[in-house]
Amino acid sequence: MKHSEYPRLILLMLPVAIVFLAFFLLPMARLILIGGSGENGFSEYLSIFHTPRHFESLVSTVLLSAAVTIAAVIISAVTGVFLERNRFPGREVLISMLTFPLAFPGVVIGFLVIMLAGRQGLANEISQALTGSRLVFAYSMAGLFTGYLYFSIPRVILTIMAAAEKLDPALEEAARSLGASRWQVIRDVILPALKPALIASGAIAFATAMGAFGTAFTLATNIDVLPMTIYTEFTLNANFATAAALSIVLGTITWLALYISRSIAGSTVAAAA
Amino acid sequence: MTSDQEVSTSIRLEACAKTFDDGTRALEPIDLEIAGGETVVLLGPSGCGKTTTLRIIAGLEAPDPGGRVLFGSDDVTPLPIESRNVGMVFQSYALFPNMTVRENVAYGLMVRNVPKPERAVRVGEMLAMMHIEELADRRIDQLSGGQRQRVALARAIAVRPRVLLLDEPLTALDASLRERLRIEINDLLRSLGITAVYVTHDQGEAMAIGDRIVVMRKGVVAQIGSPKDIYYRPANAFVADFIGTSNRLTGHLSNGALSFQGGSIPWQRSEAAELTVMFRPQDAEIVAPTEAQIAGRIANVYFLGDRTKIILEAIGQGPIVVETTAQADFVIGSNVGLKINPDRIFEIDGET
Ligand SMILES: Nc1ncnc2c1ncn2[C@@H]1O[C@H](COP(=O)(O)OP(=O)(O)OP(=O)(O)O)[C@@H](O)[C@H]1O
Ligand SMILES: [Mg+2]
Numbered sequence: 001m002k003h004s005e006y007p008r009l010i011l012l013m014l015p016v017a018i019v020f021l022a023f024f025l026l027p028m029a030r031l032i033l034i035g036g037s038g039e040n041g042f043s044e045y046l047s048i049f050h051t052p053r054h055f056e057s058l059v060s061t062v063l064l065s066a067a068v069t070i071a072a073v074i075i076s077a078v079t080g081v082f083l084e085r086n087r088f089p090g091r092e093v094l095i096s097m098l099t100f101p102l103a104f105p106g107v108v109i110g111f112l113v114i115m116l117a118g119r120q121g122l123a124n125e126i127s128q129a130l131t132g133s134r135l136v137f138a139y140s141m142a143g144l145f146t147g148y149l150y151f152s153i154p155r156v157i158l159t160i161m162a163a164a165e166k167l168d169p170a171l172e173e174a175a176r177s178l179g180a181s182r183w184q185v186i187r188d189v190i191l192p193a194l195k196p197a198l199i200a201s202g203a204i205a206f207a208t209a210m211g212a213f214g215t216a217f218t219l220a221t222n223i224d225v226l227p228m229t230i231y232t233e234f235t236l237n238a239n240f241a242t243a244a245a246l247s248i249v250l251g252t253i254t255w256l257a258l259y260i261s262r263s264i265a266g267s268t269v270a271a272a273a
Numbered sequence: 274m275t276s277d278q279e280v281s282t283s284i285r286l287e288a289c290a291k292t293f294d295d296g297t298r299a300l301e302p303i304d305l306e307i308a309g310g311e312t313v314v315l316l317g318p319s320g321c322g323k324t325t326t327l328r329i330i331a332g333l334e335a336p337d338p339g340g341r342v343l344f345g346s347d348d349v350t351p352l353p354i355e356s357r358n359v360g361m362v363f364q365s366y367a368l369f370p371n372m373t374v375r376e377n378v379a380y381g382l383m384v385r386n387v388p389k390p391e392r393a394v395r396v397g398e399m400l401a402m403m404h405i406e407e408l409a410d411r412r413i414d415q416l417s418g419g420q421r422q423r424v425a426l427a428r429a430i431a432v433r434p435r436v437l438l439l440d441e442p443l444t445a446l447d448a449s450l451r452e453r454l455r456i457e458i459n460d461l462l463r464s465l466g467i468t469a470v471y472v473t474h475d476q477g478e479a480m481a482i483g484d485r486i487v488v489m490r491k492g493v494v495a496q497i498g499s500p501k502d503i504y505y506r507p508a509n510a511f512v513a514d515f516i517g518t519s520n521r522l523t524g525h526l527s528n529g530a531l532s533f534q535g536g537s538i539p540w541q542r543s544e545a546a547e548l549t550v551m552f553r554p555q556d557a558e559i560v561a562p563t564e565a566q567i568a569g570r571i572a573n574v575y576f577l578g579d580r581t582k583i584i585l586e587a588i589g590q591g592p593i594v595v596e597t598t599a600q601a602d603f604v605i606g607s608n609v610g611l612k613i614n615p616d617r618i619f620e621i622d623g624e625t
Contacts, residue, residue: 173333173361173363178432179384179432181384188380192370
């Protein structure tokens with residue numbers, strides 16, 4: 001690059017730089033500072049790990065998000081590859097139905113879970129009719145899991161279908177000609193080829209689950225996910241420093257997860273190229 | 274290769290037709306017998322059913338009901354590809370991108386649970402045979418096209434398949450590399466003594482590699498024969514045109530001579546009133562008009578270095594192509610005589 005091009009380049013970068021500064025860096029810096037402005041100072045960040053309520057909230061959010069991510073990736077991988085491989089009447093309708101929840105806000109998804117697994121829900125009615133026992137899980141971890149899974153699947157499945165479309169059928173045929181069973185073909189050919197898509201879409205699903213609020217809010221469960229805890233600290237307790245510190249921790253963990261998965265996916269993409 | 278390998282497997286196709294789900298009739302019922310150790314080339318224009326035939330042999334496609342595929346005396350028709358013990362080489366190489374060269378070559382042995390020490394020995398042998406030892410730990414994306422095809426070959430033969438099936442293995446390579454690998458593959462097939470089916474649409478490749486060539490057209494076998502047979506005794510005009518350049522003369526037979534525009538040739542070999550004969554460009558020569566029974570006019574001359582290609586007009590129905598190594602000056606527009614080697618003129622079915 002010629003030296004004379006630098007001023008022009010800087011000029012072109014200016015709008016992005018301003019937006020980045022104004023809407024990202026400055027609020028972030030402010031948030032970090034607020035997190036340290038409480039009576040505990042910057043040890044507020046550490047207190048999250050000492051306050052049982054906060055720490056439990058953090059752990060359960062991470063576990064829930066991880067479980068939802070794994071389940072969503074497995075379900076979407078099987079379904080996505082199947083949908084990509086098979087042509088049947090109603091396929092298009094099924095795909096658009098699977099991706100439907102993309103447009104729903106969390107509140108609607110929480111509402112759907114209540115209709116499914118609430119006291120007057122479908123699951124309960126069926127269970128009462130069949131076995132006579134009550135089945136209500138909308139307000140438990142299972143309800144949260146169901147709701148989160150519901151909005152995670154569409155995000156994952158579209159990415160996986162796009163990757164499955166690019167699978168080279170000759171690779172599978174080559175493996176089979178060498179004597180590989182169906183399971184060995186999946187293990188040695190299909191999964192390695194889908195790996196970057198699985199990791200990338202899994203990372204998105206994880207980040208979305210970590211930050212999800214509406215669903216948890218609507219279900220008003222007794223499990224506090226981190227966004228709910230932040231909301232409580234902020235609006236009810238007016239505890240700005242704690243809310244800010246929790247936000248930063250939430251953001252950092254999610255960012256770390258994305259970063260790690262990106263570097264894993266990046267190295268496998270290079271290996272697969 | 275080793276003593277535990279059975280005598281080369283013969284292949285037999287019986288009435289194998291193929292109609293795809295969408296109704297495409299890719300293959301009319303075809304019967305084909307391939308002897309053990311023989312290399313048979315399937316040759317034909319795009320879409321004639323070469324790949325489909327190969328995939329039926331491989332077990333990747335099932336023939337329409339009634340068709341049978343036999344390896345030796347085993348009826349393998351109901352067996353899927355993973356149970357047929359075939360080696361396959363694809364035009365796109367189809368190497369596993371997530372594995373090294375060594376892991377690719379070892380893959381078939383690994384899924385067959387060959388013990389590790391034996392696996393390593395066999396893989397070493399294969400790498401040495403294909404001259405790719407120094408590439409063993411490379412990733413696939415670090416190989417050239419020719420190297421990839423060598424790895425693909427090594428991977429296919431490492432499992433000691435009963436038959437080797439190759440679908441246009443050289444098409445993706447450049448001309449000089451194609452030539453070199455063609456020779457290598459030829460040597461390899463001879464030294465392994467393995468039964469091989471080789472698909473190509475390149476007639477030069479077919480001639481060089483095939484013990485026999487199956488010329489196909491629109492899902493039908495047009496001719497089966499040795500390369501020489503196919504070249505000099507094409508069964509019909511389609512084969513004649515597909516294999517190299519051919520000249521055709523259609524005319525009336527009377528008094529022991531076949532006459533057409535521009536002259537006649539003596540012809541005692543058949544009774545028909547109207548017939549078509551063919552000859553190859555190198556089996557005729559340009560002479561002075563007085564020295565030949567056929568007269569024409571030079572329409573075009575192409576100097577090809579070692580040869581000269583001359584297009585003649587005013588003979589028969591179409592242009593006549595003659596190739597000569599003579600160094601004479603051929604002048605466009607001049608009237609010349611055409612002399613055809615009588616031993617190299619053949620009657621063919623004129624329908625295309
Ligand atoms: N899966 C399929 N479904 C429908 N039609 C098919 C399918 N595979 C091949 N065909 C059709 O069958 C015919 C023969 O195809 P095939 O692939 O055997 O040709 P080919 O001789 O190998 O041609 P090429 O030289 O282009 O590879 C073609 O008309 C092709 O369009
Ligand atoms: Mg083909």
